[in-house]
Amino acid sequence: MTENEMKVIKTVAEIGVIGANQLTRIFFRGNKKKTRKMIQKGFLIQHTLEQGTKSIPFFTLSSVLNKQFEGVQLEYLTVKAILRRMLFFQLYGRLIEQFPFTVERSEVEPFVGVLKRNGLVFHVGVVRGDIEKWETFFKWHYDNERIILVTEKLTFLTPIQPYIKDKLIRVTTDENLKTAPTDDLFYEWDGTRWIKEER
CATH class of the missing domain: 1.10.10.10 (Winged helix-like DNA-binding domain superfamily/Winged helix DNA-binding domain)
Incomplete structure (x- = not known):
């Protein structure tokens, strides 16, 4: 081997x-x-x-x-769980274009996995028709973890917007994973709209 x-x-x-x-x-x-x-x-x-x-x-x-x-x-x-895991690796593949990350499983629902780099931990989730789970998580269980979410469209995240302003949460889309430069992958919620992450 x-x-x-x-x-x-x-x-x-x-x-x-x-x-x-x-x-x-x-x-x-x-x-x-x-x-x-x-x-x-x-x-x-x-x-x-x-x-x-x-x-x-x-x-x-x-x-x-x-x-x-x-x-x-x-x-x-399930089929959805398989697709979520494939999107996790799509994200991982884009991020390691810039920095090395290690992969670990997540012990926290509804996350797919964890990415680690230089002592930083990023919990990765894929939002696919299960926004109620995410709303519950951010309302009751969020404890200032660093989070990356992958979603098909930013508008699908409307229900969680009240809970994520000024939090360590970054979002990317399926389309960004396919076409955006690595420096331009992520959005953050400023309280009124999604803006490109400032680096």
Whole structure:
């Protein structure tokens, strides 16, 4: 097992699922042969998610490795949960263009995972039709954690706006993850509108 393969295994164990393109781009610089080698070695299992006319390939660890590295219990993951995890890795892939981060699982609902850098902890959530959960969290459970949210559209976050002014919360969108420069990924809520994060 190579050092990079071990990094893949430990990282995927924390979140449970990674998209095929994300795996190849983030860990193997686009070299699909290295991904295929991990499949051949029995480290990764490939799956396909059918979304309308689209087929989305993704990977999980083999059951043996998932058990060995105390990975996420995959049998409980819904389609939405799988997609959230893939968006987590899309964010991770963009952030490591600038800085190294480590990945950990989140013990706090409704977050997908945690990113750590230089002692800073960022709780990452993906908002997808579950805004009530987030409203409850910010109203009753938020304790000044650093949070990054990924949402399809900023307008979907209207219910949580009363709770997040002057908080350590940054937001990005699906579109920003695809097209925005890394320095221009995030928004913050100033009390009346979403503004680009000042750096």
